[in-house]
Amino acid sequence: MPVNLPLPQAEHLKPVAGVELGWAEAGIRKANRKDVLVVRVAEGSTVAGVFTSNRFCAAPVQVCREHLTAGKGIRALVVNTGNANAGTGEPGLANARAACDALAAQLGIAPEQVLPFSTGVILEPLPVDRLVAGLPAAIANAKPDNWLAAAEAIMTTDTQPKAASRTVQIDGKTVTLSGISKGAGMIRPNMATMLGFIAMDAAVAQPVLQALVSHAADHSFNSITIDGDTSTNDSFVLIATGKSGAVVDRAEGPAFEALRDAVTALAQELAQMIVRDGEGATKLMTIRVEGGKDVAECRQIAYAVAHSPLVKTAFYASDPNLGRILAAVGYAGVDDLDVDRVNLWLDDVWVARDGGRNPDYREEDGQRVMKQAEITVRIALGRGQAEATVWTCDLSHDYVSINADYRS
Amino acid sequence: MPVNLPLPQAEHLKPVAGVELGWAEAGIRKANRKDVLVVRVAEGSTVAGVFTSNRFCAAPVQVCREHLTAGKGIRALVVNTGNANAGTGEPGLANARAACDALAAQLGIAPEQVLPFSTGVILEPLPVDRLVAGLPAAIANAKPDNWLAAAEAIMTTDTQPKAASRTVQIDGKTVTLSGISKGAGMIRPNMATMLGFIAMDAAVAQPVLQALVSHAADHSFNSITIDGDTSTNDSFVLIATGKSGAVVDRAEGPAFEALRDAVTALAQELAQMIVRDGEGATKLMTIRVEGGKDVAECRQIAYAVAHSPLVKTAFYASDPNLGRILAAVGYAGVDDLDVDRVNLWLDDVWVARDGGRNPDYREEDGQRVMKQAEITVRIALGRGQAEATVWTCDLSHDYVSINADYRS
Secondary structure, three states: OOOOOOOOOHHHOOOOOOEEEEEEOOOOOOOOOOOEEEEEEOOOOEEEEEEOOOOOOOHHHHHHHHHHHHOOOOOEEEEEEEEOOOOOHHHHHHHHHHHHHHHHHHHOOOHHHEEEEEEEEOOOOOOHHHHHHHHHHHHHOOEOOOHHHHHHHOOOOOOOOEEEEEEEEEOOEEEEEEEEEEOOOOOOOOOOOOEEEEEEOOEEOHHHHHHHHHHHHHOOHHHEEOOOOOOOOOEEEEEEOOOOOOEEOOOOHHHHHHHHHHHHHHHHHHHHHHHHOOOOOOOEEEEEEEEEOOHHHHHHHHHHHHHOHHHHHHHHOOOOOOHHHHHHHHHOOOOOOOHHHOEEEEOOEEEEEOOEEOOOOOHHHHHHHHOOOEEEEEEEOOOOOEEEEEEEEOOOHHHHHHHHHOOO | OOOOOOOOOHHHOOOOOOEEEEEEOOOOOOOOOOOEEEEEEOOOOEEEEEEOOOOOOOHHHHHHHHHHHHOOOOOEEEEEEEEOOOOOHHHHHHHHHHHHHHHHHHHOOOHHHEEEEEEEEOOOOOOHHHHHHHHHHHHHOOEOOOHHHHHHHOOOOOOOOEEEEEEEEEOOEEEEEEEEEEOOOOOOOOOOOOEEEEEEOOEEOHHHHHHHHHHHHHOOHHHEEOOOOOOOOOEEEEEEOOOOOOEEOOOOHHHHHHHHHHHHHHHHHHHHHHHHOOOOOOOEEEEEEEEEOOHHHHHHHHHHHHHOHHHHHHHHOOOOOOHHHHHHHHHOOOOOOOHHHOEEEEOOEEEEEOOEEOOOOOHHHHHHHHOOOEEEEEEEOOOOOEEEEEEEEOOOHHHHHHHHHOOO
């Protein structure tokens, strides 16, 4: 059961002028499930993305980078689930290109105007013929108000689709943003998450869009972890169609800031949905590290805590075995950390004070917070002004079941 | 059920002249279990240790370092389970010293001649009065052939005691080595393991002993991981009583090498026992990375694979979902890794060739190996001559159960 994650309602998801979404059941891995998504983007849109830092990056990620660099203007995205097309070598690259070629031919655009995405099992050949055979159906049912179906079409071990919308006023014009994401395991994005797409109808110059996507990724998809496993296929793409008439042509000023905050907030919402639906998750933990010398060391400590199986199982058990958090802070690799300045809070409960147990801490207060479904762990390092926040979930029996059974 | 780990038999554990071991049931955390160990060491012995690199190192670890530096000659060790005396600040230090003081008074030695060790829950005050009250019983039953009882007295979540012995010929004299270890969770030693003790009756000069303990730790306790959590209390201590008449007074030459190999082999055996008895373990995996530029990057990749929850759950399920191994190699942080040169074997089965699936790989071959209780994962990087080996276990339902319940 995901953590406080209501099913998205189709009527709450706003069409974005210039974007149409269509899906197909192509039988990539299993029959009778949506597993192909085609996103059509109006001519003149700008598109920017960030991708996995995994050295074994998947074939579609390599093709995405090529096509974004080609600069011909992106007009379509094609996504398949059921197979990651990663660890597949030259044949994998050829398959990713074949998917782009087929979609381009049917839409009357150039192959370089298509971005391909894949998610699923690694090290197995992509059945690209099935993917291609599914494209006509996906093109035929593409329409602007298909965001919920699009979110369903990119699910793998997700228990429910992830989608959200919002609007922001830019220079008196209403800009609409809608986005979808997927991912529930192999989640410790290190450029972006498994798959995240946000479209908006502002007109945004390409370098400004790149600044937006990087900022949003750093504060959302790049700040979540479920199991510490950075995927081979992480991709986060931002699309700006310009159809609202609002124009953002430089990476500063009030219009840029308003749009940046809206994109970042939507990306955070989508990223947190991934954690709420993390494989086997029963709790959402916000790990906030403050008082660091720089953001890097705050993130380093936050991730050490977020990745500790002992911390994660204690939260699963609602057991305030909080020394495990201090142990993770201690082994995070900040070599000159003075532990006597470290303080720890669980929500409002002051647990550790100046490196030791707070004399006023009572076990029942820790117990009370640990029973909640959403918990903030706040760690103050007492050595500077930097801070960072990471979101994660607990480690439960269901995580083991899901990952011991996935593929079978 | 531990992985191929027979119960040690008391008659196979050899007394080491100059060492006596005694235990008590002191009720540190629970009644009616051995939870205090006293090791008496003959005058003139040399003792060396390596300890955790966790910044939140426990109070007894700090006192061990002080007492080893004091240079008065170590004459006794005192170990308690049930409480780690970590994250306990100044009162914790005072408690560790009080335990040394009490034991020293009863044995007629100086407090600086005692090394204290604790293992158990972090962030809770050590009930040192109970520990002290248990000392007379432990002193009274101390004897040379108590190695099995000693191994039992330091267990926490271990399902069985860990102890082993061997002998080695040095200059025509028989040197006897016996050792014990404990630990089953919070295991990713980064100087040494949770607790490991080896005693031998060679005479070894102090700097030579330090070289021995470091070499042995690097190739044993510092090369295992269960959950990636580096403990606050890791300690590995090597004791040389000299009673055999064999003398090793320099860190080179055939005598040194023979003793180094014997100590390292025994330490490896004890370290692997910890992995075999890892919390919830059903499989022992040997992760061997070769062809690296240096040992550090080989270890970095081996640990990334060994810590991946997705890799560990796949092994638990005996599912050859081996793309997960490549994904972990890819995100391990070796930025200039050329994935097209990476090869992967599972025991004798060649799975990935030049960065992609080996065309000759058959799923049933992978399946056959995955069903074994002991599996070697061999990863060739194709960029140098360095190599490293790490031992780990799988991630099972029982790991979650044990760590969600520990303390309760």
